[in-house]
Amino acid sequence: MCLGVPARVVEKTTNYSARVDVNGNHTEINIQLTPDVEPGQFVLVHAGFAMEIIDESIALETMHYLEEMLQYGQ
Amino acid sequence: MTQERILLAHGSGGLMSQRLIDEVFKQAWRNEIMEAMLDGAILQVPAGRLAMSTDSFVITPLFFPGGDIGKLSICGTVNDLLACGATPLYLSTAFIIEEGLPLADLRVIAASMAQTAREVGVKLVTGDTKVVEKGSADGVFINTTGIGIIPADIDYRPQRIQPQDQVIVTGCVGDHGLAILARREGLAFSTPVVSDCAALIQLREIISQYGNAIRCMRDPTRGGLATVLNEIAVQAGVGIHVKEADIPVAPAVQGACDLLGMDPLYMANEGKMVIFVAAALAQSLLNDLRRLPQTQAASIIGQISAETPGMVLIETELGAQRILGILEGEHVPRIC
C-alpha cells in the first residue's frame, strides 16, 4: 500500500499545495508534509500528498554495486 | 426549429420527428440513398462475401479531446469491418436520445459523423431516432451497423493463426481509455493525452498487398490490448508471447497511469489494430505501416507459440515470463 510516484513540482499554488508534473500530466497535491519543497524539485506523491523530496544527486538508476559486479562479470 | 432541447415529442413519429430528421440529420448527411427516404436503404453491392458489424456507443462524456460520440460511432464500426478484411461501404445509424439534450449538441454530433464518413469513404444510408425520458440515457446512445465487401483473396480468422506468426500493434496503447478517464468528474487531473479515435482506412491499401500472409486482425477497444490478445489466444488455441519492452506506450500515458494506479495494457483504444502476420513478411509489413501517419508507431510485440495454448505470456525487462491475464471485473483506479 505504498504506491508512490515521482513527480516534478511545477509551482506552489498555496502554502499547502503545489501543482506537479508527471510526463506532462498535471495534478494538485498537498505539501504539508514537505513544506520546504521548491519548484523544480522532485517529490514522491502518495494519496494526493508529497511524502518526501527526492534526492536527485542519487539518480533513479544508480548502480551502487557496479564495481563489485564488474569483478563478477568476467 | 425553435426549441433548443430535445423533447419527447421529437421521438413520437409525428411532425416534430420529421423536422428533427430533416433539419438535423438530413442536413448533415446528404446522399441519394438517404434522400429516397424509404423504410430501409436499397443498396447495390458487388458479388462476393459481405461483412457486417454492429456496435453501440454509450460513452460519457459525449465530447472529449480527440473526438466525440459521433466520430467514435463511425470509426468503431469501420474499424471492425476493416478487421474482418472488408472494404467498408454503408452504415446505418440509430439514436436513442435523452429528453433535454441540447439540439446544438446533436447538430455537432451529426456533423462530426458526416465528416468522418466522408473522410473514410462510407455512406450513411438509413437510420432511426427515438427519444426517452430524462434520466434514461446519458445524453445520447448511438448504434451503427455497417457492411463491407471482403475481397476474394482475404480470409481473416483466428483459426488461421499459426506458431511462429508475428504480432504487430499499429501504435501506442492506452490513449483513449486514459483520455476519457481523466475527464471524469472528481479528478483534479489535467492530461495532454487525447483519444486516438480514428478510422484506420489507410490500412486498406497496405493490407491488400499482403493477402493471406495476414491471418487475422482485431481492434483492441474495451479491455485494452491484453484482453484482445487473450481472446485471440483462446479462439485460435495458441499461446501468444509478447515482450513488455516492445509494446509502445506514450510517456504521458504511462505517467498518467502511474499516477492513477492503472495499467495501459488494459485501457481502451479506438484507433489501433492488432495484426497477426506470417513471420516471413512481418518486417516488410512493419516498414509499410511505419510509412503511414496513422500507424507510424507500429511495433512487432511478440509471436505465436504452440506452447501454453490459450494463454498470453509477457516477458519482463529481466527476461522472466509472467502471465498477461484478461481483465477481470471493473478496472478500478487504485491508490494503494
Place this chain on the structure above:
Amino acid sequence: MDNDVKEYKQHLLRAIQLFSGSVSLMEVCGTHTMAIAKSGIRGLLPPNIKLLSGPGCPVCVTSQGDIDAVIVMVQHKDIILITFGDMMRVPGTHSSLQEERSRGADIRIAYSPLDALRVARDNPDKEVVFLGIGFETTTPTIAITIEQARREGLNNFSVFSLHKVVPPALELIFSDSEIKVDGLLCPGHVSAVIGVKTFGSLARKYHKPCVVTGFETLDILEGIYMLLQQLKKEEARVENQYSRVVKPEGNPIACQSMERVFQPVPARWRGLGMIPASGLQLREEFSDMDARKRFDIPEIEEIPIKGCACGEVLAGKITPLECVLFGQACTPLNPVGPCMVSHEGSCAAYYRYIPTKGRS
C-alpha cells in the same frame, strides 16, 4: 546508458543466482509483492532462495470482523462512505462494499483523503465518513486531513480508522519459531516516513539483516543482493538501498502528524491475531471525529471462512499455491479472502502473474 543498466541488472541477477546458502527472505509491503510479481524475479531466483510475502498489504491484514463492522455501518447509517478503491471488493462474512453500493448505499472511491473533505464541504447536511486504511505511508495523510477538517470546523466529517503500524507485526514474525525468515526487505515508503532506526533495532535484536528497498526492478535486485551479502558475512544490520527517497531520520513532520492525531491501540490482524500497540485510534481530542464512536459501531465477532488460508499466507507460513482454495474456489473474479481480491495481495499476485495456475 540504458544498456549499462540492463547489463548491471543481469550482473546482479547472476550474483544472486550464484548464492549457495538456503535462505528465506521476506518482504512486508504490498507494493513490493506486486513489483516482484510483475518483474518476474521470483521465477529467476535459484531454488535455494525463497522469497516470502509477509503481512504487508493493509487491506489483506484487516480482520473479517472489522470489514463486517464497516458494512454494518453503511447498511444502517445514513452516510456517504469514501474509500480507497481496493476496499470495494473485499468480502465480508455476508457482503462487500461493492455489493452494498449496488443496493443503494452511497459509497464513493477516492484517490486521496482530501477528496473526502471536498465531499463533506459539498454536502453539509450529510454525514461523510472516510475509511482510513493503510500503514505509516498513508496514515500521515489522514492525520493532516483530520486536522484540516478540525480547522475548517467540518462537523459532518469523520474517519473510521483501520490504520495499523508495521513494526509490531515484524516483531511477532521474527519471534515466531514456525516462520523461517533469514532477512527482511523493508518497506521503502513506510521507511520514508518512519526512518531506518526501527529496522536497525529489529536487525540487532533478532540478528536478521534488513535492507530498506525501493520498488523498481533495479531496487529490488539490489535489495536482495545486499541481504545475501550480509548473510554471507554473517552480518545483521539495517542498510538503506532506497537512499534517494529514504532519509535515515524519515519524515519527522509526517511522524509528528501521526503522533498528534492517533494513539496506538491493540489491533486484530488477519492471520496474526491480536497484536498490542499495532493499531491506530483517534486520540481523545479528536474522538468526535472517530466514526466508530460517532455511530456507535460495535465490535463484530469473527466467523472464519472454511478453507480460507489467508492468515497463513499473510504470516508467510504457506505460499498461495499451497492453499486448498487457490485457483479453484478462490480466483480474482470470485475471491474468498482478501489476499486474492486486493490488488496487492499475495494470492492475487501469484494468480495473475505466475504461469502455473492452480496448485503445484
